[in-house]
Amino acid sequence: MAENKGYCMKIFYMLFYAILAISLGCQIGPPKSSFYAHEYEKALDACKQTVEENPTGKNYAYHRLFLASVAFTMGRYQEANQALREALKVMESYGNDETKELMAMVGSERGKEYKGDPFEKMMAHFYTGMTFYFMGDYVKALAGFKNALGADMMSPREEYKRDCVLMHFMAAKACFALGEEENAAMFLREALSQSPKNPYLDFAKLKKSNLLILVEAGKGPGKRAVGSGESVELLEKIDFPEDSVEILINGESMGKASLMADVFAQADTCGRSKASSLREAKGVAGDLAMGMPLLQSKADTRVWSFLPGKVFGFCKDVPEGFHTITLRFYDKEGAILSNYEQTWYYCPVKKDTVYCFRSGKNKGNSEPDGNFVPKPLQPPATKTKPEDAKGLWPGTQQYENFLFGKKGL
Template identity: 30%
Template sequence: MNLRNLHKTTSCIASAALVLALAGCMSTGPTQYQPLALNQQEQDAIAGQPGYAQPLYRKLFQEGKRNEVLNRMEIGTAAFYRGDIDLARENFDAALEVIETVYADNENATKARSLWHEEGRKDFKGEPYERAMAYYYRGLIYLIDGQYDNARASFVSGLMQDAFAEEEQNRSDFAVMLLLAGWSAQKMGSPVLAEEAYAELLTLRPDFPIPSADDNVLIIAETGYSPRKLADGMGHYELVFRPGKNFTEKHVSVNAGGQELSLQPVESVYWQATSRGGRPVDKIIEGKASFANNTADFGRDLAQLGVTARVFSPALGGSSGQVGNTLALIGVASMALSANVKPRADIRYWSRLPDAVHSATMRANPNNVSAWQAQYSDVDGNPVAVKSGVFRHYQDAKGNHLIWHSSRAR
């Protein structure tokens, strides 16, 4: 074998090896994150939690800072559902602490903007509807604690999370926050603030019955399951929302010890998820997807040209075969570059949220609330055969009541 043939053979072997190696390193599917090892202190902390919360705390510690807010939200909702208010308070406070922190110079956020990392690399703070719902639950806990002013601050903060919707009519249209901000203001003795909130509520829900000044019972009912986030489009770059699955209840009425109460739907969480419109970050992710497509097309064209040059090299003579090899190599490299761009949208979502919130207020002295029964109906008013969910009854030091109901386990 002469020296020229040796070079040719070596070059071909190297190219083949490179193609194989690059094919091997092309990523498929979302990035997998290794769970963090738990230290003794964390294991003790898990063991000290109630049984239902232990797997959630394990996940919290294993997934670390990146998913801390999400896991805190999940634990908070699970605890709230079970009436474990101390645990719910602790976890929503921890989640809101991060949500309220301005991420102006965050390393993971910077990485998530780059071509080589998915959006899901960033620390989770949730989409605006999720952040707003964190304030909603924390606000309810403040109401349970009789801290009406902080409850109002929570609901107003929740409302502001929704201030950046793409379309103006969808900005700050979280009606349940307005209702609860008004209720809190009413209870803290600020009728002017209450009237302002209720007036705004009526612009969004003209038929909603505004609480009377002497009402002392607030009933909140949650139905259905959380909206879901999915990644659509080439490279899964497009974030889309879909309604929760496996439920049909859209309306709820309550048999309160012989008295029939019809609760008004006041908020659709799914609507809030979808009405945000485009996010500024979508343009970055779309740019990543576009870059990936362009480099893949370019690489494919170049590789085909290289193969063509290689095939016709005996006829063309000279160094056309080696030029073909080089072109093919650059083409494959470009395709590998494309394959390593990560345009996938972040689809982590708060799974324990409801689909909708319903409410009513009244003047009463409720008792034996755990025996109350709820009936549900679908969007057309047909009865839904679902067993009545739980009722939780709280009375604060000032004698006001919060009755919370959920049609589904959370």
């Protein structure tokens, strides 16, 4: 009798997952080739189409994260903000449904609702905070950075909790914008405990600075399935040449930006999602206990692959007006990566200006085939103020949208 019951359960689960796999269909991947070729309009259109064609489903949050990455890189912060908030509604939702837990333990990646690992939640909150900052809502920006620090509390080891300098750095910046200097000092103290030699974490320096630059470099972590039945997810560090970045303003070197976040290190120490832990701990044992094929314990290898590998930070007090900003990248041996260099001409700088640039091979204008960043431009008239320059800009529309498409400039 017991044998018959076990056999029936086995057949039930096999049929259940077979029907589930058919009903969910194939996972639609992000437009990686367009994004990394800096064809952002094309990548954005592809992401929007995917979101429109999949208004619900297991990849609801997953698709929106990629849309947010492309929109953010283009300076389209309202679009990025909406996509991030929609994604986080799913990523931060919780439930005790036993069926969902079973799916997390034994289901394939197509059968599991994507919620992301803690490091992905942390970065989603960070970018939400950044979009609010660019939109001039410093209260919500600060909330985003605090939520990012909250997501960084998932690490099983105490020394890795709230250890991401970038989150403290931007939380302090938001506090200064809100006039909360005591809180800014608190965040900077926490940041300095993690990066004591970082010159940009100085209270007086950050308070006085009217220009803050973040530089996203390289590619974030990947994932692949390993182990018996490919039931365990393995984080992969993606190699990239950009090891450091020097900031030049109007052709004069301001020194190198400091490392604020190593995204792979955060991924490796932030802890894993509940579903990943269940699969890793119970994958094979669960299969054997229920008489199910090992193939049904597939690891979930979906990952927010448009994240950068590192984020560097820089701040300085500069005269208000237009400035030319150059990003000069170096490899691990200290050699200049000439085909990674970017120069942004006549960037408007006011009392509180923040830029976030993304690195990329042949993205800048140091090479003949550089994309997105235009060639040298004639500046607006000498007396033109930054806030009055929109519409008079001699560059491309895409360039203008990036430089002027945010409040606070």
